[in-house]
Amino acid sequence: MDKTIEELHNLLKSGEVTSRELIEESLKKSHEIQEKYNAFVTILDDAKETNVTDHFLSGIPFGIKDNYSTKDILSTGSSNTLKDYVPFFTATAVQKLLDVGAVPVNKTVLDEFGMGGTGTTGHTGIVKNPWDTTRMTAGSSAGSACAVASGVYPYALGSDTGDSIRKPAAYCGIVGYKPTYGMISRYGLFAFASSLDHCGVLTRSVADAAIVTDTTKGIDEHDMTSWDSSDIHLYDSLNGDVKDKKLCYIKELCDIEVYENPTEELKKHLENFMNSLEVCKSLGMNVEEVSVDKQLLDALPSVYVAISCAEATSNMSNLTGIIFGPRGEGKNVTEMMMDHRTKGFSPLIKRRFIIGSYILQKENQERYFKNAQRVRRMLVDTWKNLFKSYDAVILPVGSGPAKHLDESKDILTKDTAALEEHLQVGNFGGFPSITIPNGFINDLPVALNITGNCYDDENVLNIAYAIESKMNYKNQIAKEVHHEQI
Amino acid sequence: MSKYKALIGLEMHCEVSKTKSKVFSSAENSYKETPNANIQPLDMGFPGTLPVLNKEAVKLSLMASIILHCRQPEYMYFERKNYYYPDMPKNYQITQNPPEDCVGMEGYVDIEREDGSIFRVGIDNIHLEEDAASLDHFYSTSNIDYNRAGVPLLELVTYPDMHSAKDAVSFLEHMRQVYQYADISDADTKKGQIRCDVNISIMEDSLDETDPENWGVKVEIKNVNSFGGVRDAINYEIERQTKLKETGEYDEMEQQTRRWDEESGTTIYMRSKVDAIDYKYFVDPNLPKFKIDSAWVEEIRNSIPPLAHERKQKYINEYGLTNYDASVIVKEKAQAEYFEECLKLGIDAKTASNWLTTQILGEINREEINLKDFYLTPALLKQIIDEINKGTISSKQAKEIFYKSIEEKKEPKTYISSDMAQISDKRELESIINKVLEENQSQVAEYKNGKDNLFDYFVGQVMKNTRGKANPVITKEILKEKLDK
Numbered sequence: 001m002d003k004t005i006e007e008l009h010n011l012l013k014s015g016e017v018t019s020r021e022l023i024e025e026s027l028k029k030s031h032e033i034q035e036k037y038n039a040f041v042t043i044l045d046d047a048k049e050t051n052v053t054d055h056f057l058s059g060i061p062f063g064i065k066d067n068y069s070t071k072d073i074l075s076t077g078s079s080n081t082l083k084d085y086v087p088f089f090t091a092t093a094v095q096k097l098l099d100v101g102a103v104p105v106n107k108t109v110l111d112e113f114g115m116g117g118t119g120t121t122g123h124t125g126i127v128k129n130p131w132d133t134t135r136m137t138a139g140s141s142a143g144s145a146c147a148v149a150s151g152v153y154p155y156a157l158g159s160d161t162g163d164s165i166r167k168p169a170a171y172c173g174i175v176g177y178k179p180t181y182g183m184i185s186r187y188g189l190f191a192f193a194s195s196l197d198h199c200g201v202l203t204r205s206v207a208d209a210a211i212v213t214d215t216t217k218g219i220d221e222h223d224m225t226s227w228d229s230s231d232i233h234l235y236d237s238l239n240g241d242v243k244d245k246k247l248c249y250i251k252e253l254c255d256i257e258v259y260e261n262p263t264e265e266l267k268k269h270l271e272n273f274m275n276s277l278e279v280c281k282s283l284g285m286n287v288e289e290v291s292v293d294k295q296l297l298d299a300l301p302s303v304y305v306a307i308s309c310a311e312a313t314s315n316m317s318n319l320t321g322i323i324f325g326p327r328g329e330g331k332n333v334t335e336m337m338m339d340h341r342t343k344g345f346s347p348l349i350k351r352r353f354i355i356g357s358y359i360l361q362k363e364n365q366e367r368y369f370k371n372a373q374r375v376r377r378m379l380v381d382t383w384k385n386l387f388k389s390y391d392a393v394i395l396p397v398g399s400g401p402a403k404h405l406d407e408s409k410d411i412l413t414k415d416t417a418a419l420e421e422h423l424q425v426g427n428f429g430g431f432p433s434i435t436i437p438n439g440f441i442n443d444l445p446v447a448l449n450i451t452g453n454c455y456d457d458e459n460v461l462n463i464a465y466a467i468e469s470k471m472n473y474k475n476q477i478a479k480e481v482h483h484e485q486i
Numbered sequence: 487m488s489k490y491k492a493l494i495g496l497e498m499h500c501e502v503s504k505t506k507s508k509v510f511s512s513a514e515n516s517y518k519e520t521p522n523a524n525i526q527p528l529d530m531g532f533p534g535t536l537p538v539l540n541k542e543a544v545k546l547s548l549m550a551s552i553i554l555h556c557r558q559p560e561y562m563y564f565e566r567k568n569y570y571y572p573d574m575p576k577n578y579q580i581t582q583n584p585p586e587d588c589v590g591m592e593g594y595v596d597i598e599r600e601d602g603s604i605f606r607v608g609i610d611n612i613h614l615e616e617d618a619a620s621l622d623h624f625y626s627t628s629n630i631d632y633n634r635a636g637v638p639l640l641e642l643v644t645y646p647d648m649h650s651a652k653d654a655v656s657f658l659e660h661m662r663q664v665y666q667y668a669d670i671s672d673a674d675t676k677k678g679q680i681r682c683d684v685n686i687s688i689m690e691d692s693l694d695e696t697d698p699e700n701w702g703v704k705v706e707i708k709n710v711n712s713f714g715g716v717r718d719a720i721n722y723e724i725e726r727q728t729k730l731k732e733t734g735e736y737d738e739m740e741q742q743t744r745r746w747d748e749e750s751g752t753t754i755y756m757r758s759k760v761d762a763i764d765y766k767y768f769v770d771p772n773l774p775k776f777k778i779d780s781a782w783v784e785e786i787r788n789s790i791p792p793l794a795h796e797r798k799q800k801y802i803n804e805y806g807l808t809n810y811d812a813s814v815i816v817k818e819k820a821q822a823e824y825f826e827e828c829l830k831l832g833i834d835a836k837t838a839s840n841w842l843t844t845q846i847l848g849e850i851n852r853e854e855i856n857l858k859d860f861y862l863t864p865a866l867l868k869q870i871i872d873e874i875n876k877g878t879i880s881s882k883q884a885k886e887i888f889y890k891s892i893e894e895k896k897e898p899k900t901y902i903s904s905d906m907a908q909i910s911d912k913r914e915l916e917s918i919i920n921k922v923l924e925e926n927q928s929q930v931a932e933y934k935n936g937k938d939n940l941f942d943y944f945v946g947q948v949m950k951n952t953r954g955k956a957n958p959v960i961t962k963e964i965l966k967e968k969l970d971k
Contacts, residue, residue: 069534077533089527091534188534195771223536225774311771314568317577318531333572360568360766369768 001025002151002477005056005208012052012059019049019059019103026061026105029152037128037150039143041066042074042107050101056211056235058101063147063156066107067114068094069188073104077113077190078122081319081344084326091188092223093157093199093216100215105153108143112346114161114192115312116140118403119168121346126405129171130478131444134409135402138171140164141202145172148202149478155203155212161192162304163397163423165200166435166449171402173437173445173476175468176202177209177461180454181430182227184213185220193311196304196427204475206436206465210234213457229455237458242466243284245459247450248390249277252294253419262413265400269446272439273396276448279470280394285463287394292382297418299375304424305352306359306372313356319344380429387453392460394450395422397435401444423449432457434464437473443481445473490731491691492724493701494654495610495646496716497683498661501617502546502638503671509616509638510537510580510773517677521631529636531575536772539564543638544589545786546670547614548778550640551590552787553664554609559587563775564614567765572630573618581615583767584643588613597660598795599653607657608645615639620678634678640670646685646701651720655713658682659817663794666819675712682710684719684746688727688736702727703739707753710746719746723753797822805835814843820857821847827864833871841867845888861892869898877957878908910957912964915948918956919964922947933969941965 001022003011011017030043040063052059064070067077071090076082090098098104109122119127119142127142129135130150137146141158145168148156158165160178169176178200186197201212214235219228256262256270277287321328321340328339345353359368386393399416426433433451440446450467452460468474505515511528518524528535544562551558565586566578582588593609619635621628642661648654662680665673673680687702694700705723710716723744730736741759769775792800794816801812815821821842828838846867850857870887873879879887879902891898909915922944923930933940944965948956 069532075533082533085533087532087534089532089534186534187536190533193771222538224538224772310768314566314578314766314768317568317570318533318575320570320575320577322572323530323575324532334570337570357766360768362764362766365766365768 001029001061001153002475003154004205004475005060005154005203005211008060008154009056009058019052022059023047023049023061023103023105026153029150030106030147033130033147033150033152037130037133037137037146038125039109039127039146039150039152040106041076041078041109041122041124041143044073044105044107047103047105050103053101055100055215057097057215059103061103061105061153062097062212063106063108063144063153064094064104065110065141065144065156065158067110067159067190067192068107068157069190070094070104070107073107075107075190076123078110078124079112079319079344079346079349080123081321081325081340083123085324087188089188092185092220094188096216096218097157097212102215106147108141108147108156110142110144110159110164111140112349113190113312113316114140114159114164114197115308115349115352117162117164117167119143119146120405121348123346128405129402130480131173132402132481134406135404135444136171138168138402141168141176144202145169145174145176148172148204149174151477154208155201157216158200158202159189159192160198160200160427161196161308162421162427165198165202166397166423166426166433169202169435170397170437170447170449171445173447173473173478174202174204175206175209175434175436175464176200177206177213177434178426178432179213179217179457180432182223182225183217183229183232183432183457185218185223185226187220187222191311191315193308194315195311196308196424198427198430204477206434206461206468206474207235207238209434210238210461210465232455232458234458234461238462238465240462240466240469242463245285245392245463246390247277247280247285247287247392247394247463248290248386249273249287249394250297250422251289251291252297253395253422254289258294259413259415263400263411265411265441266413266416268441269396269398269400272441272446273448276438276467276471277394279467283466283470285466288390290386290390294418296375296378296382297422300379300424301417301421303372303375303379303428304421305355306368307376309352309356310359310369310372311356313353313360316349316353376428379425383425383429383431383451384453387456391456392450392452392463394448397423397447397449401441401446423451426451430454432460434460436464436468437476438467438471439473443479445476489691490688490728491695492649492720493646493687493689493695494648494650494720495685496642496644496648496654496657497685498642498644498658499617499681500640500642500661500665500671500673501634501679502543502614502640503674503679504546504669505540505542505638507540508636509540509543509614511636512538513636515637518633521629521633524633525635529575529632531577537580537770539773540638543614546668547589547612547638547640548783549668549786549790550642550665550670551593551612552783553668553790553793554590554593554595554612554642556590556593556609556612558590558778558783560778561587561775562589562778563587564770564773565767566770567767569763569765571618572628573621574635575632579616579618580770580773581641582613584611584613589640595657595660595664597653597656599656605648605653607647610643610645612640612642615641646687651717651724654684654720655717658713658716663817663819667791667793667797667822669791678711680711682716683708684710684716684723686720686723686727688724688731703736704741705739705753706743707746708743708756715746715748718751719753722751726753794819794822801825801835801839805829805839807835807839811839811843814847815839818857824857824864828867831864831868833864833868837871838864838867841871845885849892861895862888862898866891866898869902873898873902877910877959878902880908908957909952909955910960912960915956915960915964918951919944919948919961919968922951923968930969941969944969
């Protein structure tokens with residue numbers, strides 16, 4: 001299970017290994033990982049092998065984030081409000097994988113309904129980073145990132161509203177890709193913030209991300225925001241030829257000089273990033289520094305909070321415990337709903353609902369919601385402008401390796417908010433965006449991100465593919481660091 | 487009331503019943519007695535479901551917008567109206583939010599009163615939304631039927647241009663006709679497809695109506711579900727508000743929402759404008775904004791079926807019906823269709839009109855049934871009319887057959903037996919006539935001598951011999967032939 005999809009497919013085709021054997025190995029590994037890192041809501045011990053066909057994914061196990069609706073399989077969104085919910089329909093992305101004979105073996109833990117970036121707010125407890133159990137996986141696709149990095153299977157589905165695929169992928173040393181908005185149908189994905197929600201995948205190589213997305217993408221009659229991508233062939237277009245491609249990085253995020261008293265970690269991270277840019281140049285790409293209004297970048301986190309909380313408040317008002325989910329107690333419907341929601345949601349989510357509700361109030365809409373939308377548009381236009389001159393924007397992910405679960409252990413540099421949150425621009429604009437590992441700081445993985453213009457997924461993946469081929473992190477499996485005994 | 491003038495505006499909700507599926511879900515759009523039979527996961531708000539807009543619903547609502555002389559939007563999009571209530575499991579309604587762009591903006595409609603005078607009602611907007619589930623409240627429980635949840639619903643909002651309950655009802659009648667004739671909806675109040683909110687205020691008649699400052703305090707009356715209810719609620723409210731004027735309390739009245747209580751025939755205070763609910767509207771991101779192509783609008787414009795007033799003119803000008811009969815027929819689309827079907831089958835227009843407006847409508851009203859469910863279709867009616875034309879049956883017999891046929895649900899021709907039928911056989915009549923003439927030889931002689939008025943005597947004798955079944959026309963022909971030779 002530590003191999004790429006292509007390698008596993010060849011082994012299956014040649015008969016050196018059977019689908020049954022892969023599933024058993026994956027299930028065994030799932031239980032080990034569950035014990036160590038708490039990555040799963042459900043392990044599907046009764047997973048059945050499928051026929052091996054010419055399709056790369058046939059017979060191969062995979063994981064599903066637990067906010068995808070899966071027929072007859074518990075789907076909780078990692079929330080107590082859906083702790084016993086067994087849907088009667090399957091999400092389109094999952095169905096497309098089932099249709100080609102892919103085998104789901106578990107449902108992975110997330111931050112409750114995807115509304116968190118730590119991997120610590122799921123109703124089944126925190127997910128630990130397989131490189132260092134004292135650290136976060138980040139989130140919200142925490143279980144998926146942990147499992148793929150641990151070699152449970154070559155890929156797991158994730159979802160990405162702010163950076164929920166790309167951040168945990170970075171912290172776990174793997175690849176995280178969310179394609180252009182609407183390329184993969186959202187039907188069956190539990191909504192968090194509809195205008196920002198993307199389906200995507202976590203893998204250990206760019207080629208694997210391409211293979212999986214080639215299968216999950218496509219126009220869907222159940223999702224009006226999906227579009228026809230039948231002329232896009234991600235895997236087939238990976239040729240590694242990136243000569244004369246143009247990349248840019250943003251000075252206000254990448255230049256160590258802009259930070260007051262930077263930590264050693266941040267220094268190393270940005271230095272490592274600059275080394276990666278040299279790799280890009282060695283591939284024949286042009287890399288240029290560009291400047292973006294710092295004030296605009298600094299507005300990023302609040303724009304995200306405003307829009308995502310507002311949409312979430314409305315999206316999650318269907319969670320009442322009346323039609324599905326555990327019934328609350330009370331003398332009437334209102335009391336029952338209140339009881340269900342009071343008991344069901346974690347404090348983090350309640351806080352976000354209150355923010356969202358406040359922002360949507362008539363008297364606040366103009367000041368908060370509409371202004372957030374305006375700044376969103378300005379940010380998207382800024383990036384679109386860059387795409388006129390450049391194939392993609394390349395940036396470091398976060399301010400270093402995974403943060404500690406005990407936050408007091410983290411020494412933070414001031415002014416890193418925009419550096420931590422810039423991946424959200426990919427959601428604001430619906431841009432294709434991929435994170436790949438680009439090195440280590442104190443034996444912990446760090447990553448860079450490539451983001452391109454809408455519908456330019458082939459180009460974005462090919463650039464990532466070329467960079468990946470020049471570095472040694474492709475298909476890496478997490479190795480737990482040793483903590484010295486104190 | 488002469489001192490005051492009422493200003494009445496209507497919010498008319500009409501279900502679009504002519505689409506196959508609901509407006510955002512693939513569940514069937516049909517009226518079903520069995521509760522919760524037309525349901526898809528979206529209608530129940532299951533996690534992960536997404537709305538998919540029904541193009542036919544958009545088409546039909548644009549058609550309504552065109553008919554109402556409204557401006558169509560350049561781009562169409564939908565908003566969420568957020569509120570917690572069990573009739574809407576998502577706990578938000580997908581709707582449009584005028585004055586933001588919606589299906590139709592700023593139009594008008596001209597209405598003809600019974601006396602032939604015409605008044606114009608301004609349309610503020612017409613917008614498309616999803617209907618909510620229907621609730622039945624009992625003593626300690628409520629039943630919810632989600633069949634209706636997600637059915638496309640058109641909400642039409644007028645300016646306060648009407649001044650009497652009668653005009654308000656005329657407006658509603660007119661709009662019901664429009665929806666029916668344009669094939670947008672069955673607009674059946676019995677199935678709850680039409681629901682109204684009434685806005686009403688009163689002002690001194692002497693003041694300038696064009697200045698909204700003079701309009702008085704708006705009272706909204708919610709959920710009036712029959713036209714009779716609209717009439718009664720308006721009349722009640724005018725009286726109530728007039729009394730407040732008289733006692734000087736009117737100006738202290740706050741803008742408010744009231745509820746029409748059918749049983750007591752009164753309106754009951756619900757909430758003040760101050761307590762208005764904040765629905766936290768915002769654009770639904772799941773339904774991407776799309777351009778309304780002007781060529782499509784033209785295509786829809788050209789596909790509008792002939793509406794009631796066009797048909798009425800045709801009936802008068804081309805088929806020679808009276809204004810009254812034509813009006814009666816076009817009042818319901820099913821009636822106009824019945825009438826036109828008769829004409830297609832070759833039935834004479836006046837004959838068809840007479841049968842429809844007297845016997846058939848009489849029966850429909852008596853039995854309180856829908857013309858569509860009426861047993862005697864135009865084709866079956868034709869069986870009766872053909873026999874009258876052939877002279878096989880008298881008009882009196884025709885009516886008997888009509889009632890027998892609908893009562894026993896058997897084709898009219900089964901009752902047109904040889905026994906009942908007129909004697910039209912020439913030979914048979916000739917032998918009867920010969921017998922009559924032989925028995926009345928003296929009268930024959932008198933007739934031949936010039937006593938012409940005896941002719942009717944002979945006819946009478948033939949009728950007497952045949953117990954009235956002799957075909958009078960043929961009888962007269964034969965008699966003339968025999969007596970005049």
